[in-house]
Amino acid sequence: MEFKYYMPVKIFFGEKCIEKNGSGFSMPGKKAFIVTGKSSAEKNGSLNDVKKTLNSINIPFVHYNRIEPNPSVEDVRAASVFMKESGADFIIGIGGGSPLDAAKAIAILAVNDIDDDTLFGGIYRNRPLPVIAIPTTAGTGSEVTPYSILAFKKISNKKSVGCDAIFPYAAFLDPLYTATLSAATTINTAVDALSHAIEGYLSARGTEVIKPYAMESIRIIGRCIPELKNSAIRNEVRENLLYASMLAGIVIAHTGTTVLHAMGYPLTYHRDIDHGRANGLLMYHYLKFIEPSTEKVKHIVDAAGMKNTDEFGETIDRLLGEKETISESEITGFTRTAMTSKNIAYTSPRPGEKDIRRIYEDSFRR
Amino acid sequence: MEFKYYMPVKIFFGEKCIEKNGSGFSMPGKKAFIVTGKSSAEKNGSLNDVKKTLNSINIPFVHYNRIEPNPSVEDVRAASVFMKESGADFIIGIGGGSPLDAAKAIAILAVNDIDDDTLFGGIYRNRPLPVIAIPTTAGTGSEVTPYSILAFKKISNKKSVGCDAIFPYAAFLDPLYTATLSAATTINTAVDALSHAIEGYLSARGTEVIKPYAMESIRIIGRCIPELKNSAIRNEVRENLLYASMLAGIVIAHTGTTVLHAMGYPLTYHRDIDHGRANGLLMYHYLKFIEPSTEKVKHIVDAAGMKNTDEFGETIDRLLGEKETISESEITGFTRTAMTSKNIAYTSPRPGEKDIRRIYEDSFRR
Numbered sequence: 207m208e209f210k211y212y213m214p215v216k217i218f219f220g221e222k223c224i225e226k227n228g229s230g231f232s233m234p235g236k237k238a239f240i241v242t243g244k245s246s247a248e249k250n251g252s253l254n255d256v257k258k259t260l261n262s263i264n265i266p267f268v269h270y271n272r273i274e275p276n277p278s279v280e281d282v283r284a285a286s287v288f289m290k291e292s293g294a295d296f297i298i299g300i301g302g303g304s305p306l307d308a309a310k311a312i313a314i315l316a317v318n319d320i321d322d323d324t325l326f327g328g329i330y331r332n333r334p335l336p337v338i339a340i341p342t343t344a345g346t347g348s349e350v351t352p353y354s355i356l357a358f359k360k361i362s363n364k365k366s367v368g369c370d371a372i373f374p375y376a377a378f379l380d381p382l383y384t385a386t387l388s389a390a391t392t393i394n395t396a397v398d399a400l401s402h403a404i405e406g407y408l409s410a411r412g413t414e415v416i417k418p419y420a421m422e423s424i425r426i427i428g429r430c431i432p433e434l435k436n437s438a439i440r441n442e443v444r445e446n447l448l449y450a451s452m453l454a455g456i457v458i459a460h461t462g463t464t465v466l467h468a469m470g471y472p473l474t475y476h477r478d479i480d481h482g483r484a485n486g487l488l489m490y491h492y493l494k495f496i497e498p499s500t501e502k503v504k505h506i507v508d509a510a511g512m513k514n515t516d517e518f519g520e521t522i523d524r525l526l527g528e529k530e531t532i533s534e535s536e537i538t539g540f541t542r543t544a545m546t547s548k549n550i551a552y553t554s555p556r557p558g559e560k561d562i563r564r565i566y567e568d569s570f571r572r
Numbered sequence: 573m574e575f576k577y578y579m580p581v582k583i584f585f586g587e588k589c590i591e592k593n594g595s596g597f598s599m600p601g602k603k604a605f606i607v608t609g610k611s612s613a614e615k616n617g618s619l620n621d622v623k624k625t626l627n628s629i630n631i632p633f634v635h636y637n638r639i640e641p642n643p644s645v646e647d648v649r650a651a652s653v654f655m656k657e658s659g660a661d662f663i664i665g666i667g668g669g670s671p672l673d674a675a676k677a678i679a680i681l682a683v684n685d686i687d688d689d690t691l692f693g694g695i696y697r698n699r700p701l702p703v704i705a706i707p708t709t710a711g712t713g714s715e716v717t718p719y720s721i722l723a724f725k726k727i728s729n730k731k732s733v734g735c736d737a738i739f740p741y742a743a744f745l746d747p748l749y750t751a752t753l754s755a756a757t758t759i760n761t762a763v764d765a766l767s768h769a770i771e772g773y774l775s776a777r778g779t780e781v782i783k784p785y786a787m788e789s790i791r792i793i794g795r796c797i798p799e800l801k802n803s804a805i806r807n808e809v810r811e812n813l814l815y816a817s818m819l820a821g822i823v824i825a826h827t828g829t830t831v832l833h834a835m836g837y838p839l840t841y842h843r844d845i846d847h848g849r850a851n852g853l854l855m856y857h858y859l860k861f862i863e864p865s866t867e868k869v870k871h872i873v874d875a876a877g878m879k880n881t882d883e884f885g886e887t888i889d890r891l892l893g894e895k896e897t898i899s900e901s902e903i904t905g906f907t908r909t910a911m912t913s914k915n916i917a918y919t920s921p922r923p924g925e926k927d928i929r930r931i932y933e934d935s936f937r938r
Contacts, residue, residue, distance in 0.1 A: 220574030
């Protein structure tokens, strides 16, 4: 047995956790730069809760609400200019994966004048500013990971910044903030969390210490799946999904993701397919590819409460509904792109170009 | 669901983990104060590995080897005087619970000139020095907890210092260091780890997020128990015990312990019964006391691979061998002492004086 474990984020979980803990909490700076998307943080109540708490402890803040889904390097550079001008010395990211990942990149760029390759390199002269992460979807896990995923024009794909210095300082997870999510977003983000737990468990970098959390996450999401198509999702289910998503985040914080994420990124970058959905569309045939090599796929299927991999795959496919059409030439391009990802090396067994092409083809066969 | 999770220790686990990771690792200071007991760190090879790594990266050190089992407030005060004189700015604790707990207290006292009550108060003007923890027994979990348990004359008992600032900076867990432990120490420390996992799971402060680790720890120790009476314990079992002990440490870092530890402390303080053994002697009737109130005892027994609480209790009793004789007047005194512990409030259901007396009496009935 050999592993490293590092999870320095102070995590607060539960309804009203900002109100209950925020004011007694040592903020990591004197002025906050709040990073959100356009409007959801207002709609779900999280922004208001943060402002109220900051006001109660006399921490001034500025609010930057221009983070678009799948933020690009250019987007976070623009935001970091605002941040520098604001005089803020820590960041509060509120939202789905996009604002949280953006917050981490802004934290680097606000104190490091660096080119794109250095940004993705993960080593910085000045320590990134502290980030407080407040997820409002249950999927990204970004609140507990040292990753920031950015759209990167130079390679026409999404690419990951990863370094321990961008682990959030703290995370506040209030399931009530996920109550206003649409059915589609709830499903897509749940499938994203599931893919984190599954990929972490199957990863060549998977270790003993992440197994209990990966399994628990899969078990919980498996129990929630039948409820995801309901018109109104119960609070208890929302809570379980947010918890499972956090556990899966702890998992990938240690393992990273694998070929499934590498294959999903081009679908999002070029076809604008939601990130969680993109992984979900490929999940069945990813598992079929891994299955002959390891008992672990059986553990996953068992934990999810399914009879076998086929039932598992068909359940995910049904959950996601009608699939997009992907052309042969797109598959050729996406396969080449996926092959360049470092996540391929973390996949066990390591897939070749033919394997990746086949997973795309089998996933989008009509 | 409501919880906090905080585990900032950088954990390295595996054979030769110091050699493999230590030299590339950012030491948290420029000169190390190595704290050990009298001789075991030399015998098991850990001290030599640490010195070799420090030499390879040109970090000077001084070695203080005068930590006795169950260190007292006076012991750690004496050590902190040496530390101040040494000019060291971080501490490496190597050993069982005693040197590790001592290292944390020294880290506080080396930079805070405070009285005993302030030491136990947990709030310090100056941030305690960083500690690297290297366990050489598989029981304490101290390498991943924010606790330092000290013998305290004023109350004629052991008492706990607890604050986030004494979480170790890093922990290196090499199962080879536990290979030279005697059968009795192996058993006592395994039972200590088991009591951490059990008490954490049953604690009124137990939460969803510590459950997977508590259960995994109990499962692993349960599988190891049949091997603990063997004359030679296999390396694989040593490795599993060290891992389970670490998981149980993560658990109590979040929950603290309960009445079982509160009742064990007087047995150690007044009768010199090993700490793990003291908890073990009381474990059966502690569980019998809790059992009528919660299904959780059944979960524990199941995870340990036992049919029922009686089989579980009898297995632990057999493992520990013949029990000490405790007089009625000792039981009266120990009950009073245990009642003053704050851990009582974390026990669910909360035991009264009569309950505690009965657990002592049933545990030591001849």
